[in-house]
Amino acid sequence: MSALLEVRGLSVAYGKVEAVHQAALRLEQGRIVTVIGPNGAGKTTLLAALMGMLPARGSISYAGEEIMRFEPEQRVSRGLCLVPERRELFAAMTVEDNLVLGAFHRYRKRDQTIAADFDEVYRLFPRLQERRKQLAGTLSGGERQMLALGRALMSRPRLLMLDEPSLGLAPLIVRDIFRVIAGLRETGVSILLVEQNARAALQVADYGYVLETGEIVVEGPSANLASDPRVIESYLGLVSSGAG
């Protein structure tokens, strides 16, 4: 089976400082793949480069096409979508308008099926429907993450990239968000998940990569990673080695 995303020799630099070095990763259609690693490892940089928000070297093949030279807009219209670490919502616009804008490239193509996706997003996140006339800037942290996810879903992604979706959220909301992520796979969306919360990420993912100071140091099916002594020591703490 050919991969939906195949990244080879990807390097990203801020000026002269390389933040991601020769990364290679692969994601098959319908899978959840996670990239874990400590703060500053280069996870956010990696996703930004995949989205085309940062210049990079190497090769990114997506859905059988080399997309390295594509602008972010062109990647969006091919079904690539990033929920960034900082959410980047339109704070001074309503929840509803944020969702509408998520579907921008589909409005441009005169897609007639957008209304159904509104219902779907509101079904997943009833809170957003309650607050649809409210400005995005007035939402709580958890609601913002729901809106960021909802806005991404409105673009009808084929490959959804999530940058630390659990960051700064209460445990109960984290559980909800991960439930939605797991549910998305059922609808055929492939997911590239970046997390510091390695335990939750490895639970939901099929395959994982460990990124340290810009390089991929370990990779493997999630179950193997979760029982890898190095991963346990650095990312899962002692508790899970006892439980495992």
Add this chain to the structure above:
Amino acid sequence: MNTEIALFLIQDGLTNGAIYALLALALVLVFAVTRVIFIPQGEFVAYGALTLAGLQLGKLPGTAWLLLGVGLAVAVVELAQALRLGLARRIPAILFKFIIIPVALLSLAWWAAPQKPALTLQILLTLVLVVPLGPMVYRLAYQPLANASVLVLLIISVAVHFAMTGLGLVFFGAEGSRTPPFSDAQWKLGVLNISGQSLWVMGASLALIVALLLFFEHTIYGKALRATAINRVGARLVGVSPAMAGKLSFTLAALIGALSGILVAPITTIYYDSGFLVGLKGFVGAIVGGLMSYPIAAAGALLVGLLEAYASFWASAYKEVIVFTLIIPVLIWRSFTTHHIEEEEE
């Protein structure tokens, strides 16, 4: 001064102020979306007025040639880029948009101008000749440096302003023009004579403002422009390209400028370089709104119009000095009450 004169000055001030308000809104829009301080806004006013004046005389306006020239320049830039990126399939679209359409518009103007069509058609022709210059100017001058600092973009604006004024001289000549009013009607309201032309100006301005409001609130492209103004990164992530947003905001600014020129042409004699002062008064209004608030910018621009009317009554020779001097306290007040617009981080 008696009531009659006072009321007349108010009418005069509001008429001019309505046009400054339109320009102020365009400036706020362009700045919010692209961070460009759009000094050449006034040139679009002059181009609009002089193009319409040319058509009314039955002459082919210079704008038609200018559009073709600028179109050729954009075509060269776009073709070079398409070849560099290996996107040969874009070539037909580029040739169509930047060469064939300008040639078609030139021919249309050539054919239509001597027949002196109805005023509405002349206005439409003026708009299709002037407005495309907006996005083309963006493509040529600003897009290559879209990520530069506000100061660099401002310097580009100054350069574009001088270039467009110079081209105005070449293509329209040095003589001023004044078009006949849209309406000769006069109404007596008490002691006040209301002229049809000022009603036209105020009505059209109001209609345009309402149309812009509806555009921003209810259309996907209007929302995309607002989104870009609010969060550029977020906008890119949903597929709104900064280049598209930039061209769209420049198209609107050019449309507003050209329409303002068409409205102002029967009131004032417009020369190739008259746009600058008109635009500057809009700019003062926009500054009152901190280049951020649409309603305050519009109100500020109306105030500028009123100040100007009274200043020209009392000390006509000094009216510009008075208008621009009175703005200093406003700027001082604003600099104390608002914090500066930060350069974007990242």
